Amino acid sequence: MSKVSVATIASHSALQILMGAKQEGFETVLICLRDRVSVYKRFSHLIDHFIIINNYNDIMRSNVQKTLLDLNSIIIPHGSFIEYVGINNIYDLEPPVFGNRKLLEWESDQFKKLALLRDAGIPVPRTYSVNEDIDRLVIVKLPGAKGGRGYFLARDREELLSKASYLEIDLNNVLIQEYVIGAPMYFHYFYSLVLDRLELLGSDLRYESNVDGLKRIPFRIADPTFTVVGNIPIVLRESLLSKVFDYGERFVKLSKKRIPPGVIGPFCLEAICTSDLDIIVFEFSGRIVAGTNLYMMGSPYSWLYFSEPMSMGRRIAREIKLAIENNMLSKITS
Ligand SMILES: Nc1ncnc2c1ncn2[C@@H]1O[C@H](COP(=O)(O)OP(=O)(O)O)[C@@H](O)[C@H]1O
Ligand SMILES: [Mg+2]
Numbered sequence: 001m002s003k004v005s006v007a008t009i010a011s012h013s014a015l016q017i018l019m020g021a022k023q024e025g026f027e028t029v030l031i032c033l034r035d036r037v038s039v040y041k042r043f044s045h046l047i048d049h050f051i052i053i054n055n056y057n058d059i060m061r062s063n064v065q066k067t068l069l070d071l072n073s074i075i076i077p078h079g080s081f082i083e084y085v086g087i088n089n090i091y092d093l094e095p096p097v098f099g100n101r102k103l104l105e106w107e108s109d110q111f112k113k114l115a116l117l118r119d120a121g122i123p124v125p126r127t128y129s130v131n132e133d134i135d136r137l138v139i140v141k142l143p144g145a146k147g148g149r150g151y152f153l154a155r156d157r158e159e160l161l162s163k164a165s166y167l168e169i170d171l172n173n174v175l176i177q178e179y180v181i182g183a184p185m186y187f188h189y190f191y192s193l194v195l196d197r198l199e200l201l202g203s204d205l206r207y208e209s210n211v212d213g214l215k216r217i218p219f220r221i222a223d224p225t226f227t228v229v230g231n232i233p234i235v236l237r238e239s240l241l242s243k244v245f246d247y248g249e250r251f252v253k254l255s256k257k258r259i260p261p262g263v264i265g266p267f268c269l270e271a272i273c274t275s276d277l278d279i280i281v282f283e284f285s286g287r288i289v290a291g292t293n294l295y296m297m298g299s300p301y302s303w304l305y306f307s308e309p310m311s312m313g314r315r316i317a318r319e320i321k322l323a324i325e326n327n328m329l330s331k332i333t334s
Contacts, residue, residue: 004324005029005048006317007073007095009059010036011080013288013313016296018046020313024321029073031059056084060092068095074333076316077287082108096333098316099264103286106259110141110175113283120254122247122269122281125178130171134160139226141175148208148226153179177282182274185234186291188299189248190315193264193332194322198248200241201266201312202299204231204291231291235300243279244269251284264332265319266292266312288312 006021007029008014018028029049032040037052051067058064068075075097085093087108090101106112117124128134134157142150152167154160164171188202211224236244247269256262268289271281292312295302302310310318323332 003027003072004320004329005071005073006076006320007031007051007068007071008076008078009081009084010040011084012078013290013293014040014078015043015046016293016311016313017076017078017288017316018043018313019296020311020315021317022046023314024317026317026320027071029068029071031064031068056086059085060089065094074098074320076313077104079285079287079290081287096329098320098333099266099287100255100259100261101334102259103255103263103267107284107286108144110143110283114175114177116254116258117251117269117281117284119258120247120250122250123278125180125272125280125282127178128176130176133157134176137179137181138176139179140164140169140171141177142169143173143175147228148206151226153224180272180274180280180282182272182278182280185236185271185273185279186289187244187248187269187271188266188289188292188295188312189251189268190266190312190319191248191252191263192319192322193261194319194326194328198245198252199301199305199315200244200248201302201305201310201315202292202295203234203236203244203301204294205234206230206291207232228290231294233294233299237277240273240277240279247279247281255286261331264334265316288316 005027008017010030010032021028027048030040030047031051034052034054051064073095075095077097082104090105114124138154140152152163154163184205186204190199190201206228207230208226209229211226214224252263266288268285269281270283271279273279296311298309323329
């Protein structure tokens with residue numbers, strides 16, 4: 001087989017993915033919007049081939065696909081992947097994609113996403129239908145929202161209806177979810193198909209504006225909003241690990257059954273930890289999350305598995321390398 005290269009799209013966690021691929025000895029390919037080239041050129045030592053595009057639709061053009069195929073590329077999907085490629089094009093992308101494309105499709109539907117968690121036996125927040133009475137604080141999630149933008153809170157039905165009307169939101173299309181009071185925590189897992197091992201490689205919390213800024217002011221002067229602006233590292237209280245591993249294992253197991261071959265590589269459970277130390281998971285990501293950018297040199301957890309710096313990006317490349325050595329490449333891509 002000719003040499004495999006690692007390709008990704010210039011956004012989200014691309015630098016980490018490229019660096020990890022280089023550390024593992026792969027050639028790298030970056031699909032990059034023209035107006036972002038100047039940023040990524042600053043890291044040209046990490047990038048062997050640029051594929052420059054004028055807009056997102058260009059990704060599906062035959063010349064782009066052909067270049068990727070000629071370079072024997074494996075595409076690494078990340079948080080901006082669906083946004084760039086488009087959910088309708090996901091199966092038309094010709095080069096192999098690391099992991100399970102079906103899981104990415106699943107991830108784009110808020111309702112299917114929650115059902116998978118619930119069916120796995122992972123505690124999730126309560127969901128309300130549009131006609132139900134609201135008996136506690138709820139968060140209203142718009143479809144296709146990115147990075148928490150546009151979400152709002154309501155304390156009762158009256159507030160829900162008046163805010164929806166003011167914001168011109170059709171409540172039939174939104175997810176109305178119990179707002180769990182506690183500390184947000186995001187767990188970064190890697191499921192290795194080659195080693196048949198679930199690894200916890202880190203955890204973080206998202207720094208969100210202005211919900212995280214509100215604690216700086218002495219009284220309530222604004223409604224909380226949830227636009228992600230950055231990430232903060234967390235090391236977990238060690239006694240939480242049993243739940244964290246249990247939920248991760250449950251997710252791997254059910255995803256294999258429901259969305260065969262299941263999750264492959266990175267995924268993230270996003271949760272709130274309450275003062276009773278319950279961990280309530282409000283969503284998952286079926287691919288690398290931006291919070292892993294904190295750990296380009298490894299996290300306190302990755303060092304428990306690997307005696308070398310192991311970012312999530314590098315872990316992906318390591319899995320590709322292991323799969324090539326074990327003749328399993330077709331099993332870890334889709
Ligand atoms: N059920 C919940 N209880 C408390 N906070 C929540 C809940 N759901 C979401 N949030 C807050 O809203 C943010 C964005 O929600 P999320 O569902 O992760 O949307 P996105 O798809 O934009 O990542 C979270 O990071 C968290 O701060
Ligand atoms: Mg989220």
